[in-house]
Amino acid sequence: MSAAHPPPAGRPDPAPSSRRRRHDPDRRDRIVATCLDVLAEHGVAGTSHRRVAAAADVPLGSMTYHFDGMDDLLGAAFGRFAEEAAAAFERRMTAARDLDEARAAVVALITEDVFATRRDLVLTHELYTLAAREPAFRTLTNAWMRRSRRALERHFDPTTTRLVDAFVEGITIHRALDTEPADDADVREAVARLTAGAA
Amino acid sequence: MSAAHPPPAGRPDPAPSSRRRRHDPDRRDRIVATCLDVLAEHGVAGTSHRRVAAAADVPLGSMTYHFDGMDDLLGAAFGRFAEEAAAAFERRMTAARDLDEARAAVVALITEDVFATRRDLVLTHELYTLAAREPAFRTLTNAWMRRSRRALERHFDPTTTRLVDAFVEGITIHRALDTEPADDADVREAVARLTAGAA
DNA sequence: GCATCGAGCGTACGATCGTACGCATGAGCG
């Protein structure tokens, strides 16, 4: 923490300067991105304005300037996270060309670690926990889920979609908790069963 | 919160007094129980020694006396929670007499709110989140899961057990997040499929 | 070129945190 900013020196590109260097959209983004790192490492409980500011190498004052308090910051950070996760999910699912490929995609999402880096796992649960307790954050998780489901519904009927979605969620938890998770083969088998006749 | 406790009046039995009233095992228990309430309401992030002490109506000093810091307190509280949850789960599952009743029990666990009061949902996720980030708490969740699974394995083979367990977990999340969860009938159907030929 | 104005940040304040330290107090023994 000691010698923070680049400092007086730095400023990579004071160059362009053509028009407003003032309202730097970079700042806000960097804060949001860094906030996710801090959240992944210290959890909501350990995330403070100061810690994020230090990690993002921005002055503390920027925090209250760019965000209306802690909840606003958390909302922005988790919003971005959910956005990216949903996008990745969509990409994966829309790439599938038929039912079998869709099933394979679901299995891949679980077994490969696309969705399962420890970081993402932690962030996901941190968000879920927040949403479970505070309804305000549920609009965020709901939007995320809705989007994921829409992607699944390109291949499965709505009912099957909900079931598969839940199953994926559950397996993901078990992975996050290091509980000896089900074998890949068993997961494949289970997905097959859940989606039997489900176009 | 205002007028909580039974209060100054109470002390049901200062009576016995025959031997040591000093080491009051009640104190510690009440702190642990109250801590769970605080956790459910404010989350790990909002749980402090002071808040718990106030809610449990014990002096602040008791906190550091009975527990070696915050983590110890959290461990004790979540330990009790997991213990109770596992016991309830076991009771439910061991009551089933055959495969069909076992399936019904699993469905009941999901559809009825035995396991799904908002409070328990919140506490569960709060614990999972902690465990996802801090390995120390994973021994706790692992023990819980292992116990739950052993109960399931009275009726299903190990592989099926893991799959069903994951499915239950996933549906539970969806309920916690108020995402429109799957219909009861669909859940029943899904469990049937997952457990087809799984004695 | 200068006056003006708002974007952005440095700093300081009050609240609250976890924890250590030392005293009260009542049980147990002679």
Add this chain to the structure above:
DNA sequence: CGCTCATGCGTACGATCGTACGCTCGATGC
């Protein structure tokens, strides 16, 4: 009946928190 000692608690300290306030300073209009 009094001494002793550990249990249990009141309190105070240093660190850290979120946030408000006011200054700096570059961009813009004349």
